[in-house]
Amino acid sequence: MANKSDEDMHNLHAQYIEFLRKDLAYSDAHQALSNDEKTTAINQIAKKMMARWKAYGTALADNRRGYVRLSIHDSSSSGPSNKLSITLVPQAKGVLGHTPWHSCIAVDLDGTYRTVHPSAVRDTHTLIYRNGQPSFYRAKSPLFDWTESGLNVTFNHLYPQGLIIRPITSAESNPSPPMTALPMRKIRELSHTFSPVVLRGFSGTRDKALFQASAYELGEVLTWPQYGIMAVVKDTCNDSKLANNVTSNEAMPMHFDGIFKYRNVPDPTPEEPERVKKVLSPPGYQYFTCIATAPKGSGYTLFASSRLFWRYLPTPWSVERLDKVTWGTLNTGFWKMTQEGLALVVRHPITKEPCLRWHEPWSKTKYSTCELIIENDDEALIEAVNSLLYDRRVCLRFSWEEGDLLVNDNVSMLHTRTAYEGGSDREMWRIHFD
Numbered sequence: 001m002a003n004k005s006d007e008d009m010h011n012l013h014a015q016y017i018e019f020l021r022k023d024l025a026y027s028d029a030h031q032a033l034s035n036d037e038k039t040t041a042i043n044q045i046a047k048k049m050m051a052r053w054k055a056y057g058t059a060l061a062d063n064r065r066g067y068v069r070l071s072i073h074d075s076s077s078s079g080p081s082n083k084l085s086i087t088l089v090p091q092a093k094g095v096l097g098h099t100p101w102h103s104c105i106a107v108d109l110d111g112t113y114r115t116v117h118p119s120a121v122r123d124t125h126t127l128i129y130r131n132g133q134p135s136f137y138r139a140k141s142p143l144f145d146w147t148e149s150g151l152n153v154t155f156n157h158l159y160p161q162g163l164i165i166r167p168i169t170s171a172e173s174n175p176s177p178p179m180t181a182l183p184m185r186k187i188r189e190l191s192h193t194f195s196p197v198v199l200r201g202f203s204g205t206r207d208k209a210l211f212q213a214s215a216y217e218l219g220e221v222l223t224w225p226q227y228g229i230m231a232v233v234k235d236t237c238n239d240s241k242l243a244n245n246v247t248s249n250e251a252m253p254m255h256f257d258g259i260f261k262y263r264n265v266p267d268p269t270p271e272e273p274e275r276v277k278k279v280l281s282p283p284g285y286q287y288f289t290c291i292a293t294a295p296k297g298s299g300y301t302l303f304a305s306s307r308l309f310w311r312y313l314p315t316p317w318s319v320e321r322l323d324k325v326t327w328g329t330l331n332t333g334f335w336k337m338t339q340e341g342l343a344l345v346v347r348h349p350i351t352k353e354p355c356l357r358w359h360e361p362w363s364k365t366k367y368s369t370c371e372l373i374i375e376n377d378d379e380a381l382i383e384a385v386n387s388l389l390y391d392r393r394v395c396l397r398f399s400w401e402e403g404d405l406l407v408n409d410n411v412s413m414l415h416t417r418t419a420y421e422g423g424s425d426r427e428m429w430r431i432h433f434d
Helices: 007-026 035-063 184-194 208-218 306-312 380-389
Strands: 069-071 083-085 104-107 113-116 125-130 133-139 153-157 163-167 197-199 231-234 262-266 276-280 285-292 301-305 326-331 337-343 345-347 354-356 370-374 395-398 405-409 413-417 427-433
Touching: 007 035, 163 184, 184 197, 184 208, 184 405, 208 285, 208 427, 301 306, 306 354, 306 380, 370 380, 405 413
Parallel strands: 069 083, 104 133, 163 197
Antiparallel strands: 104 113, 125 133, 153 163, 197 405, 231 427, 262 276, 285 405, 285 427, 301 395, 301 413, 326 337, 326 370, 345 354
């Protein structure tokens, strides 16, 4: 069969052999055979499987000539022209992963999901149970052990990105633990690859003093001239063009916080030894608590992941090409400012991964408008970026619940908000920190 098979058949036959060895390792009858007998038995079973596979492919080719065949197996360029390989679980670009009946899900510390054979991760990952049943494997790390803080919690991974952490409680005998028990430095570290990190079901989260005090456990809290350390984000019903769209009920553009925050950096020359230049210096993180939600089905916060953006960025674009791109903005209203020379790609200070820095062009507003200019590449890049940032494979559509705490990495993630009913109770408190 090997000499008569095309490349696809070679690949599939090798996979059958590999998995038959693993599957039959749990068969008492198979284990009773000698090594030579085991090899013969596996090859015979694989040949029968290949015959059925070939018969199935031939039946499709003869009876469904006008169709595209979808497959969860790898295909070569020399294989059938109507066969398209797809992955059931999004993984690294070009990787299909294993078939569902031969694999499980592994969650790695870099935030990625992949399908693996359990034997490949038993030593490095922890088996996670849901409702008493084995569910997936998660990389072993002290970041997921909160017992030193006296907390027993569950970590629920979201698609395509994000993490919800809930306490395990049992009614009155085990009430919601206080937010003061949260291990804030672990939460900060988790946010580097799992943002947004949501803490749901803890008590005291709408206590202003507790919320502000907990921010200092996360890092260096920033103070803003407009409002101090904490912004109250709610609709103020101010229709003036000079008002801030953040405190309105409007939808907002996809952006990172701090696009207008600069710091002076020494830039001396022989002629001007005291010269300084302004360098963009946005905050590293956002910290929210949800005081009240918008009416159901509105007021979502959307989070777009740089890692997933690069994963799905189509040709002719690439991170190498975009790494050279600079851009600028022309802003009106509350944010009136002209910017230029902004880097489109920056490196994350912790993970060193490339991160997208972007502000969506915006005119769908009665407040500040933003025009974006690509300075040294094709203007078609604007539409390519905007379209992909809202792709469901890249962007989490998050629905708030009252009392939610949320920590988000402002370097690796972009975010925005959908519109909601004007004058509603929706209210968030927000603190920035480094």
